[in-house]
Amino acid sequence: MGTLVYLLPIALFLGVLGLVSFLWALRSGQYDDLDGAAERVLIDDEKAREP
Amino acid sequence: MSCCAPPVDMVLEIERAKSAGPSDDEILLARRQLGNGLNQTDLSVPSVHCGACIQAIESGLSRIPGVESARVNLSTKRVSVSWRGNDVPAVVPTLARLGYPARIPEDIEIEKDGTLSELITALAVAGFATGNIMLLSVSVWAGADGPTRDLFHWLSALIAVPVMAFAGRIYFRSAWNALRHGRMNMDVPISLGVALAYTMSLYETITHGHHAYFDASVSLLFFLLIGRTLDHLMRDRARAAVSGLIRLSPRGAVVVRADGRRDYLPLADIEPGMRLFIAAGERIPVNAVVLQGSSDLDCSLVTGESGLQRIAPGEPVLAGIQNLTGPLTIEATAAAKDSFLAEMVRLMEVAEQGRGTRRRIADRVSALYSPVVHLTALLSFLGWMAATGDWHLSITIAIAVLIITCPCALGLAVPIVQVVAARRLFESGILVKDGSAMERLAEIDTVVFDKTGTLTMGRPGLRNVTFVDEDDLALAASLAAFSRHPVSAAVEAAFSGRSDAVAYENVVEHPGLGIEATFDGRRYRLGRMSWALEGRDIPNSSAGTALAIDGALRASFDCTDSLREGAMSAARELAGTGLSLEILSGDKAPAVAHVADMLSIGMFKASVMPSGKVDRLDQLRAAGKKVLMVGDGLNDAPALSAAHVSMAPGTGADIGRNAADFIFLRDSLTAVPLALRIARNADRLIRQNFALAVIYNLIAVPIAILGFVTPLIAAIAMSGSSLLVIGNALRLRANEKRFSLSLPAFVRHFAGTRKAVL
Numbered sequence: 001m002g003t004l005v006y007l008l009p010i011a012l013f014l015g016v017l018g019l020v021s022f023l024w025a026l027r028s029g030q031y032d033d034l035d036g037a038a039e040r041v042l043i044d045d046e047k048a049r050e051p
Numbered sequence: 052m053s054c055c056a057p058p059v060d061m062v063l064e065i066e067r068a069k070s071a072g073p074s075d076d077e078i079l080l081a082r083r084q085l086g087n088g089l090n091q092t093d094l095s096v097p098s099v100h101c102g103a104c105i106q107a108i109e110s111g112l113s114r115i116p117g118v119e120s121a122r123v124n125l126s127t128k129r130v131s132v133s134w135r136g137n138d139v140p141a142v143v144p145t146l147a148r149l150g151y152p153a154r155i156p157e158d159i160e161i162e163k164d165g166t167l168s169e170l171i172t173a174l175a176v177a178g179f180a181t182g183n184i185m186l187l188s189v190s191v192w193a194g195a196d197g198p199t200r201d202l203f204h205w206l207s208a209l210i211a212v213p214v215m216a217f218a219g220r221i222y223f224r225s226a227w228n229a230l231r232h233g234r235m236n237m238d239v240p241i242s243l244g245v246a247l248a249y250t251m252s253l254y255e256t257i258t259h260g261h262h263a264y265f266d267a268s269v270s271l272l273f274f275l276l277i278g279r280t281l282d283h284l285m286r287d288r289a290r291a292a293v294s295g296l297i298r299l300s301p302r303g304a305v306v307v308r309a310d311g312r313r314d315y316l317p318l319a320d321i322e323p324g325m326r327l328f329i330a331a332g333e334r335i336p337v338n339a340v341v342l343q344g345s346s347d348l349d350c351s352l353v354t355g356e357s358g359l360q361r362i363a364p365g366e367p368v369l370a371g372i373q374n375l376t377g378p379l380t381i382e383a384t385a386a387a388k389d390s391f392l393a394e395m396v397r398l399m400e401v402a403e404q405g406r407g408t409r410r411r412i413a414d415r416v417s418a419l420y421s422p423v424v425h426l427t428a429l430l431s432f433l434g435w436m437a438a439t440g441d442w443h444l445s446i447t448i449a450i451a452v453l454i455i456t457c458p459c460a461l462g463l464a465v466p467i468v469q470v471v472a473a474r475r476l477f478e479s480g481i482l483v484k485d486g487s488a489m490e491r492l493a494e495i496d497t498v499v500f501d502k503t504g505t506l507t508m509g510r511p512g513l514r515n516v517t518f519v520d521e522d523d524l525a526l527a528a529s530l531a532a533f534s535r536h537p538v539s540a541a542v543e544a545a546f547s548g549r550s551d552a553v554a555y556e557n558v559v560e561h562p563g564l565g566i567e568a569t570f571d572g573r574r575y576r577l578g579r580m581s582w583a584l585e586g587r588d589i590p591n592s593s594a595g596t597a598l599a600i601d602g603a604l605r606a607s608f609d610c611t612d613s614l615r616e617g618a619m620s621a622a623r624e625l626a627g628t629g630l631s632l633e634i635l636s637g638d639k640a641p642a643v644a645h646v647a648d649m650l651s652i653g654m655f656k657a658s659v660m661p662s663g664k665v666d667r668l669d670q671l672r673a674a675g676k677k678v679l680m681v682g683d684g685l686n687d688a689p690a691l692s693a694a695h696v697s698m699a700p701g702t703g704a705d706i707g708r709n710a711a712d713f714i715f716l717r718d719s720l721t722a723v724p725l726a727l728r729i730a731r732n733a734d735r736l737i738r739q740n741f742a743l744a745v746i747y748n749l750i751a752v753p754i755a756i757l758g759f760v761t762p763l764i765a766a767i768a769m770s771g772s773s774l775l776v777i778g779n780a781l782r783l784r785a786n787e788k789r790f791s792l793s794l795p796a797f798v799r800h801f802a803g804t805r806k807a808v809l
Binding site for chain 2: 004008011012015016018019022023026031032033034035036039040041042043
């Protein structure tokens with residue numbers, strides 16, 4: 001019982017952290033173009049290519 | 052994914068895009084003003100399919116002066132361009148040059164109603180809570196006792212609160228709506244079960260009870276939300292694909308003012324009496340009378356006539372007709388809201404009302420299921436009351452019955468199968484507007500086809516060619532490139548690329564006759580045989596199109612509206628499965644009879660008006676038939692809404708596409724039997740899933756009534772039945788895969804033989 005007092009809050013806090021970050025990602029439009037995001041990784045940065 | 056193999060969903064008819072790029076005026080009308088002189092335009096670019104495309108478009112567009120930024124969305128195949136000022140930058144031409152024909156997407160309002168984000172938020176909250184509550188519940192089942200158990204129960208109750216608020220709301224709202232209108236749907240027993248389970252568990256927690264059902268009520272919502280979200284995603288995807296198809300009705304028209312000034316006005320601002328200028332290739336925006344000019348008109352989409360119509364000043368034209376060969380000045384006789392198109396919309400609305408309300412299978416089942424479940428729960432409460440007189444025990448058992456019978460599997464049984472089926476159809480280039488369409492398709496016993504544009508391509512294909520010298524064909528092709536006449540297009544498509552284009556001079560198109568040009572001092576004519584030969588002796592076959600040099604025949608082309616690819620095999624397959632086939636066409640009797648004969652379809656009617664098509668469908672319905680209507684034109688739109696279920700090709704009129712339940716994007720008509728087969732398979736699986744759910748209940752309900760159900764048993768039983776139903780739905784994929792392996796081989800074979808003939 002004693003260990004539960006701090007283990008449970010930690011577990012729940014981490015869970016809520018995951019949930020909140022998912023909701024944040026959703027709101028900021030990161031799920032709007034999943035196919036595009038997968039392809040964009042492969043595109044070179046315009047600025048990086050210029051000397 | 053390899054970049055150069057076009058993906059399966061990239062079949063949005065690109066070849067037709069040649070003439071269909073939106074004009075600057077249209078872009079100005081469709082722009083969104085963001086303030087500070089900044090404008091945003093969303094364009095649909097169906098041929099985007101890989102990372103290289105994204106980069107080519109984004110870097111190509113941002114180099115245009117005036118463009119602030121461009122961003123491609125690969126999932127929706129859209130590019131969003133923001134630009135400054137009032138002059139439209141050369142976005143569309145640049146895209147076309149890069150190889151990505153663009154168009155203005157249809158406005159789809161549903162897309163932005165926030166349902167999807169509500170569903171995903173609810174799903175995330177429910178998923179989080181399910182995981183955590185299950186963890187706590189497992190500890191309780193493993194033997195946590197006394198104050199620890201109470202603590203776990205309290206925590207579970209707390210975690211479940213947001214689930215009831217976010218996820219529960221969706222079901223409670225729908226259930227309340229149904230009850231208020233005196234109907235029953237699947238959400239009523241779900242809401243009741245979830246809410247009662249939560250309340251009872253809360254009571255148990257307060258009174259230090261042993262059994263709490265928080266995990267059951269939360270995981271139930273989670274499972275059901277998965278089905279609902281998938282269903283929604285599938286429909287969203289279909290809608291996005293439909294909105295990317297070519298717009299066939301114009302957004303506006305060029306108005307010629309009294310002082311000769313020309314303005315581009317939106318359709319709604321055009322009034323009777325205004326003079327409009329219609330360039331070759333454009334569609335007539337409103338009903339009108341021709342003032343000046345002569346041209347050939349393509350009426351196939353409007354009246355279903357396959358032949359071209361010659362037009363001269365003084366004659367009336369209907370909205371939606373395409374002007375092909377010469378510029379016209381017309382005077383509007385009706386505003387857009389009173390034009391032919393609007394008349395079709397009214398007919399569609401009437402037809403829609405006549406068809407009555409349809410109820411989905413799930414709702415029909417739940418209308419039977421819910422009373423039985425609720426009655427069983429009530430009876431077990433009364434039974435236990437009579438036997439023991441213990442309030443608490445009786446209520447606990449009654450609620451356990453409700454939870455165990457909660458239609459988790461039933462709620463998943465339909466959407467999961469439909470999502471899997473819709474995905475299968477999507478891969479074959481067929482879009483489904485909603486799930487109920489698939490249920491209706493499985494019930495049909497009659498198929499009614501439109502002719503022009505549906506059974507046939509709606510544009511002529513080359514039947515027979517005779518020529519003096521093979522080089523003449525290349526000459527004809529490069530001359531044909533100057534004309535929009537469908538025969539020219541067919542000639543060009545068949546023979547272009549054989550040699551370099553000829554540098555013709557003084558190209559003139561004579562509406563109704565043909566196209567004339569000079570090259571190297573000689574006069575070339577491509578067109579009507581008698582005109583091209585300039586009155587010389589016409590060889591025995593006087594029909595057809597000819598290429599002549601200074602009046603001497605060089606080549607002749609025989610073109611007829613060709614059957615749509617796969618029409619034969621589709622008709623044979625549909626007739627083979629015992630359906631009765633019928634043709635309703637606006638075209639003239641001989642043309643219809645010819646097609647009906649080729650496809651061996653016995654029943655056909657020619658010269659049918661749009662309202663006549665609806666009447667015929669009403670007649671069939673009165674005779675107890677369930678009709679699938681396949682049509683493409685404006686004149687088919689009312690019939691598409693009147694039919695039990697309807698299908699339209701992606702090349703059809705906008706309004707028809709919006710009315711149809713299914714849209715097939717590939718040319719082949721085999722899409723019809725394919726869709727039917729998948730719908731019937733899906734229907735069988737749905738029925739199997741219902742049977743599985745019933746069997747599950749037959750086993751679980753007696754256990755619950757006898758009072759042996761604990762939260763552990765409920766959790767196992769419920770997830771077990773859900774997994775069973777999902778697994779069964781996935782069989783649809785496996786079954787169809789075996790078939791689809793042979794289909795591409797067949798198509799390749801067919802395409803190969805066709806090329807050999809030409």
